[in-house]
Amino acid sequence: MASRSPAGEPRRVLRAPDVIGAARGELDRVGRGALLAAAIVATLPKPRKYMHASLAQAYHMGIRSLPLVLFMAAVGGALASQQTGAQFTGGLPVWVTGSVVAAGVLTELGPVLTALVLIGRVGASIAAELGTMKVTEQIDALYSIGRDPITFLVVPRVVGGMMVVPPLVIVANAMGMLAGLIVGMIAIDGLTATEFIFGARFYFRPWVLFFSVIKGAIFGITITFLACFMGLEGRGGAEGVGRTTTSAVVATTVAIMVLDVLLVPLLKVA
Amino acid sequence: MIEFRGVWKSFGAEPVLSGVDLTVREGETLALLGPSGTGKSVLLKHAIRLLTPDRGDILVDGVSIPSATGGQIKAVRRRVGYVFQNAALFDSLTVFGNLALALDDEDGHRPLSSLRPEAAELLRRVNLDHAVLNLYPGELSGGMRKRVGIARAIASRPRYVLYDEPTTGLDPVNADIIDALIVELARDLGVTSIVVTHDLESAFQVGDRVALLTEGTIRACAAPEEILASEDPVVQRFMHRRFGTAESTPPA
Numbered sequence: 001m002a003s004r005s006p007a008g009e010p011r012r013v014l015r016a017p018d019v020i021g022a023a024r025g026e027l028d029r030v031g032r033g034a035l036l037a038a039a040i041v042a043t044l045p046k047p048r049k050y051m052h053a054s055l056a057q058a059y060h061m062g063i064r065s066l067p068l069v070l071f072m073a074a075v076g077g078a079l080a081s082q083q084t085g086a087q088f089t090g091g092l093p094v095w096v097t098g099s100v101v102a103a104g105v106l107t108e109l110g111p112v113l114t115a116l117v118l119i120g121r122v123g124a125s126i127a128a129e130l131g132t133m134k135v136t137e138q139i140d141a142l143y144s145i146g147r148d149p150i151t152f153l154v155v156p157r158v159v160g161g162m163m164v165v166p167p168l169v170i171v172a173n174a175m176g177m178l179a180g181l182i183v184g185m186i187a188i189d190g191l192t193a194t195e196f197i198f199g200a201r202f203y204f205r206p207w208v209l210f211f212s213v214i215k216g217a218i219f220g221i222t223i224t225f226l227a228c229f230m231g232l233e234g235r236g237g238a239e240g241v242g243r244t245t246t247s248a249v250v251a252t253t254v255a256i257m258v259l260d261v262l263l264v265p266l267l268k269v270a
Numbered sequence: 271m272i273e274f275r276g277v278w279k280s281f282g283a284e285p286v287l288s289g290v291d292l293t294v295r296e297g298e299t300l301a302l303l304g305p306s307g308t309g310k311s312v313l314l315k316h317a318i319r320l321l322t323p324d325r326g327d328i329l330v331d332g333v334s335i336p337s338a339t340g341g342q343i344k345a346v347r348r349r350v351g352y353v354f355q356n357a358a359l360f361d362s363l364t365v366f367g368n369l370a371l372a373l374d375d376e377d378g379h380r381p382l383s384s385l386r387p388e389a390a391e392l393l394r395r396v397n398l399d400h401a402v403l404n405l406y407p408g409e410l411s412g413g414m415r416k417r418v419g420i421a422r423a424i425a426s427r428p429r430y431v432l433y434d435e436p437t438t439g440l441d442p443v444n445a446d447i448i449d450a451l452i453v454e455l456a457r458d459l460g461v462t463s464i465v466v467t468h469d470l471e472s473a474f475q476v477g478d479r480v481a482l483l484t485e486g487t488i489r490a491c492a493a494p495e496e497i498l499a500s501e502d503p504v505v506q507r508f509m510h511r512r513f514g515t516a517e518s519t520p521p522a
């Protein structure tokens with residue numbers, strides 16, 4: 001009894017002998033994550049069971065994220081353009097701004113800013129929702145009536161995330177480019193729309209857009225998967241749900257940043 | 271038949287269950303008593319693998335639950351209704367949504383409209399008006415939630431029902447209705463059940479046998495009269511503190 005706090009939860013204080021236990025706990029967690037991923041993959045061949053719900057999820061996620069995605073992309077594109085003007089031009093022809101903005105928006109800003117918006121707007125609410133369902137035994141209740149929470153809750157969210165992020169990234173890319181163009185024309189002496197577009201085209205290859213969209217899909221899966229997983233791991237009442245949600249946001253943000261770096265070589269493929 | 275065989279379960283250092291042996295016979299209603307926090311809910315959850323034992327086995331109709339396949343466990347869950355202590359209704363769905371999810375199975379996809387009369391009938395059984403169908407769980411009183419939880423548990427016409435404190439927090443009238451429902455399901459449909467309760471009166475009313483869980487094991491399991499007549503001091507203390515009418519209590 002001494003090792004338990006009044007709530008019956010093991011205390012999360014690391015004393016020296018607990019390190020091994022903690023490491024084992026983390027390993028168990030990774031194992032459970034792998035099991036969840038495997039269960040999701042196993043459900044995929046039966047689209048009848050989740051497709052309808054996935055489309056509904058994708059629609060909701062899209063509606064919730066779109067305004068903020070547009071805003072963030074506009075700011076991102078505008079800053080890229082303005083900074084390029086301030087730092088590069090002088091020695092270089094002004095149309096280079098178009099290339100730099102296209103490269104920045106398509107490879108990084110579009111997908112990453114969209115992902116960050118999704119973490120806040122969608123990931124957090126998934127973690128909170130599933131975390132609440134977990135601590136109020138609604139997840140157990142689903143099992144008890146013969147429903148599989150993975151098919152019923154997790155797969156629609158992950159598939160929905162995978163479907164909705166690519167179109168959002170395309171919209172973000174377009175918005176970023178447009179904002180970059182407008183700000184460039186205002187802030188950079190002698191830059192015309194024609195020159196900006198020439199610069200953008202000079203850089204553009206179809207693979208870059210494809211890369212942008214693929215990245216979006218991978219981010220969409222990562223965000224929704226981690227949010228679902230951490231929600232389902234939730235424990236400890238309302239306070240626990242708060243903690244779950246915060247750590248889901250942090251973990252997902254870190255994961256997206258790490259993935260973003262890891263995915264760089266993919267751009268070089270073509 | 272549901273059999274618990276030497277079930278051990280711990281969450282930390284101290285075991286919650288330390289070798290529970292309990293057999294629920296076909297057709298009987300077993301009332302499970304025990305002080306708060308002894309693991310009654312934990313024990314019940316093992317029957318449908320919401321928890322897995324550290325040691326021991328649980329058999330439902332001869333199927334070993336801890337080692338059952340996914341398909342087997344799903345089939346067992348359709349045959350076993352589970353009433354959660356805190357109802358555990360799906361917040362994001364209406365009462366009808368909650369019942370429909372349990373009425374229809376995953377692959378069935380019956381049209382929702384065809385489920386409405388059945389859902390209304392389920393509510394009638396637990397003494398709720400069909401107007402409740404359109405409310406969300408957040409709009410219900412605690413007692414109503416509890417009764418919807420029972421309605422959901424019996425939706426799949428289970429052969430077994432596990433009630434985790436079905437009458438706690440209900441007014442006496444509704445508690446009696448639920449007790450009567452438990453008896454009726456047992457009598458008319460041959461439902462086998464375990465009823466976890468703190469209410470001794472209801473335990474003795476619904477239970478064909480009464481079991482007492484203390485300190486991680488079944489301390490006693492027998493017909494109500496035998497339990498009341500038990501010489502075991504632990505059983506006596508539990509019964510007498512909670513049930514002042516037992517013979518050996520001096521008249522007030």
Ligand SMILES: Nc1ncnc2c1ncn2[C@@H]1O[C@H](COP(=O)(O)OP(=O)(O)OP(=O)(O)O)[C@@H](O)[C@H]1O
Pocket residue numbers: 007008281286304305306307308309310311312313355
């Ligand atoms: N998922 C869990 N994780 C950790 N500890 C748990 C978990 N579930 C139950 N426990 C612990 O197991 C013990 C028994 O809990 P349980 O809910 O079974 O009690 P109970 O007999 O149903 O009590 P009550 O009559 O108050 O409902 C408690 O100490 C509880 O803290």
Ligand SMILES: [Mg+2]
Pocket residue numbers: 310311312355434
């Ligand atoms: Mg309990």
